[in-house]
Amino acid sequence: MHNADRVIVVGAGIAGLATALRLAPLPVTLIAGKPLGEGAATALAQGGIAAAIGQDDCAALHAEDTVAAGAGLSRPDVALRVAEAAAPAIDWLIGLSAPFDRNDRGELALGLEAAHCRRRIAHAGGDKTGLMVLQALIRAARAAPHIAIMENLRVIELLRDDSGQIAGIAATTANAEIARFPARALVLATGGIGGLYASTTNPPGAVGSGLALAARAGAVMRDMEFVQFHPTAIAAGAHPMPLATEALRGEGAILIDERGERFMQGIPGGELAPRDVVARAIHRQIAAGHSVSLDARISGLERRFPGVVALCHANGIDPTRHPIPVRPAAHYHMGGIAVNAAGASSVPGLWACGEVASTGLHGGNRLASNSLLEALAFARWIAEDIRSAPSRPASAPLRLSRRDGPGTSAFDALRALMDSTVGVERYAEGLTHVAGWLHQLATQGDDRAIVALMIATGALLREESRGGHYRTDFPHPAPGAMHSETTLDATLRIAADISEANTDLRVA
Numbered sequence: 489m490h491n492a493d494r495v496i497v498v499g500a501g502i503a504g505l506a507t508a509l510r511l512a513p514l515p516v517t518l519i520a521g522k523p524l525g526e527g528a529a530t531a532l533a534q535g536g537i538a539a540a541i542g543q544d545d546c547a548a549l550h551a552e553d554t555v556a557a558g559a560g561l562s563r564p565d566v567a568l569r570v571a572e573a574a575a576p577a578i579d580w581l582i583g584l585s586a587p588f589d590r591n592d593r594g595e596l597a598l599g600l601e602a603a604h605c606r607r608r609i610a611h612a613g614g615d616k617t618g619l620m621v622l623q624a625l626i627r628a629a630r631a632a633p634h635i636a637i638m639e640n641l642r643v644i645e646l647l648r649d650d651s652g653q654i655a656g657i658a659a660t661t662a663n664a665e666i667a668r669f670p671a672r673a674l675v676l677a678t679g680g681i682g683g684l685y686a687s688t689t690n691p692p693g694a695v696g697s698g699l700a701l702a703a704r705a706g707a708v709m710r711d712m713e714f715v716q717f718h719p720t721a722i723a724a725g726a727h728p729m730p731l732a733t734e735a736l737r738g739e740g741a742i743l744i745d746e747r748g749e750r751f752m753q754g755i756p757g758g759e760l761a762p763r764d765v766v767a768r769a770i771h772r773q774i775a776a777g778h779s780v781s782l783d784a785r786i787s788g789l790e791r792r793f794p795g796v797v798a799l800c801h802a803n804g805i806d807p808t809r810h811p812i813p814v815r816p817a818a819h820y821h822m823g824g825i826a827v828n829a830a831g832a833s834s835v836p837g838l839w840a841c842g843e844v845a846s847t848g849l850h851g852g853n854r855l856a857s858n859s860l861l862e863a864l865a866f867a868r869w870i871a872e873d874i875r876s877a878p879s880r881p882a883s884a885p886l887r888l889s890r891r892d893g894p895g896t897s898a899f900d901a902l903r904a905l906m907d908s909t910v911g912v913e914r915y916a917e918g919l920t921h922v923a924g925w926l927h928q929l930a931t932q933g934d935d936r937a938i939v940a941l942m943i944a945t946g947a948l949l950r951e952e953s954r955g956g957h958y959r960t961d962f963p964h965p966a967p968g969a970m971h972s973e974t975t976l977d978a979t980l981r982i983a984a985d986i987s988e989a990n991t992d993l994r995v996a
Contacts, residue, residue, distance in 0.1 A: 491515075492670035494636070495874055496657055498643050498698065499677030501528035502618070502860055503842025505625035506867035507675050509584075512634045514875060517669065519659065520639045524626055527693045529679050529843070530860070533618025534733035534795060535601055536611035537581075537864070538857040539574035542598055545606040547571035554858060557603045557762050558851025559955030560969030561711065566829070566848040570858070573865035578610055580864070586624040588612045600738035601856040602760040609857045615733050615795040621860065641667075643697070646674065646705040646838065654705070654837030673837055673874045676702060676825065677863075680843040681715070682728070684940050685818035685911070686903040689721050689731045696939030698844040702825045703938060703976040708834040710826035710846035710973050713946030716854050716956045717912050719743075719766035720782050721817035724803035729817045732782050732796055734763070734856045739792065741784040744811060745773060748783075764853045764956045767816040771912040774815055781811030816912050820859060822850040822956060823946070826973060830873035831866045839870045852955020852969075898929060902940055910944050915960045919948040924990040927983035942979050946972055949982070 493515065497508045500520035508516045521527060540550040550571035555562045578596070582588065589597040589611050599609035612620035629635050641659040647668065649655040656670040678698025682690025703709060720736075720743075721729035737743075737759040743752050743766075751773060752758045755765060770780050784807050790797050800807045824846040831839045831847070842863040849862050905925065909918035923944045929937030952966035953959050 492656075493672050493879060495673045495675065496669060496671040497675045497677060498657065499679060499842070499844075500524055500637075501530040501677065501679055501842065501863075502621060502625060503679075503844075503863035503867060504675070504677035505622070505629050506864050507677060507841050507870055508635050509625065509628055509632060510867050510871035511874060512632065514634065516635045517671070518629065518635055518637045519641050519643060519657070519669075520637065521642055521693065523639050524629075524637060525622065527691050528622060529682075529690055529694055530618045530622045532689065532691070532728075532731065533860055534615040534731055535735050535857045536599060536609040536617040537574070537578065537621075537860045538601075538604065538608050538855070539578050539610050539861065540571055540606070540608050541575050541578065541596065541610070542606055542608060545608050547574070549605055550574070550608060553604050554849065554855045555851070557853050557855040559764075559853050560851065560965070561714075561955065561971060562851030563848035569829075570849050570862055570865045573868070574861055577861060577864040577868075581621060581624060584624045584628045586612060586621050589614065599735045601734045602737060602766070603757070603762045603855055609735065609738075611735070613795070614791070615735065615793045618860065643701060646701050648705065648835075652706075652836060654835060672879055673839065673877065675831075675839045675841055675870060675874075676844050677841045678844050680821040681939055681943070682818040682821075684903060684906050684936060684943075686907040687721065687729060687815070687911075688818040689718055689729050690818065691728060695936045696821075697935060698840070699824060699939045699942070700935035702833060702835070702838065702840065702844075703942065705835050705838065706975065707838065708826045708973050708975055709823065709942060711823035711852070711946070711971055712942045712974065713950050713972065714822035714850075714852050714956045715818055715910070715943065716763055716820040716822060717767040717771075717816040718819035719763055719770050719816050720812075720814040721819070722799060722803060722805070723813040723815045724805060726803055730796075730799040730803065731819075732784070732812055732814055733793070736782065736784050736786070736793060736796065739788075740786045741782050743770065743814075744781055744783050746779040746781075762853055763856065764958070767912050768958060770814065771816055780814055782814045783811040785809070785811075818906075818911075820854055822846070822852065822854055823943070827866075829869065831870035832873060839874065841866050841870055852957065898934075899936060902926070902929065902937060906940055906943075910940075910947055913958050913960050914947050916948065919944055920986055920990065923948055923983050924987045927980070927987045930980065930983065938976065941983055942974065942976070945979050945982050945986075946974065948986075
């Protein structure tokens, strides 16, 4: 039974489940768009959870690696705080029976991934960490007496009271009925935006729904232009694209062209350079007419990476005999809802956790295996902040503004344009075109276009290259790293000016 004194958590991946569990003993309603466990990007996470728990490691080193990868935009204080939260987070998951892999001495087995100076990646099931952790969290959530789980609901609006504070949500049910749920506090944990791209490792539902909800409620967005493209998505025709985890390169896999020649040797870090560097190198090889493969014929491949081997076999590839064809794909969004150290947004009563949030940790480029860690750390801090806040009666308004966006053909065109113009490499002419085109869809009320527009306009305004954002017409970083912040109203004003200057743009 839902009542106004409950906390609502929207999203049922690692961020939503961990937040709901951490909120105990407060009553929580967990909203899932699908049956629990379906459609969560967490299940696809292969690498693991970064944690400086080795004898030769410490949180300060982990934080240094995070800041170095973040291209000047990762906040050192946030990086250190999250790194220090890693060991307790792992212990908490072990307490929930998450089956982390161990070595012959019974210690946690730690892997190495790109841009980490130490082996610090805790993993489960070889390369099935996300799935194993998700299953443990689901079991715990189903058993938790303070959590009420509501499945197959699609949140369509955040409801505010007369003071502007979040007072609940409106959602559509499986029967297409609209239901309102009041709340004392709301946490968005809705994941990322990869589904806005034609080439992505994300589930199809990862289209920035939480970002659109928050933006329409007036929330400040930060660094929306920063999208991480995983260098080694398996190019075998599957959608979403299966992932060849970075940990493969940590264990010795190499990148080669169609002649079997390596091309990363002249780049600092080689195959273990930061993701944006590797993604651009592969992108340029492909643009020059070459094919790129990951030669993963390494010792212990089937034992250490059973998930990748199974994915390859399902797509007609035997990775023990042949290199794996790969190319970059949209993988992770560093930008998102701007939140403070407690995960609170600029809108009273609204918190955000996981990929939907911009916490200051990742900066311009996320360090491998920091995403699950960030969700776990902020889940605890968000819960502490909500528990410490005084309870208040929630009073949601009756008015709802329904929006029905354009259909499939326009969305297919949107995804193709995001790939070609707001992808690994960007330039002013392409960004101007796509921003003007997206503005027409956004003004028709399409949430997917709203989020894509915020990414594209952010990329157009950032006239430099930094981290995951690379401009071919501005190939170098500007002096001094600056965050970008915007709102939906500001984005629409900018896009309107672009549309007026480009009157030939039409939505097909």
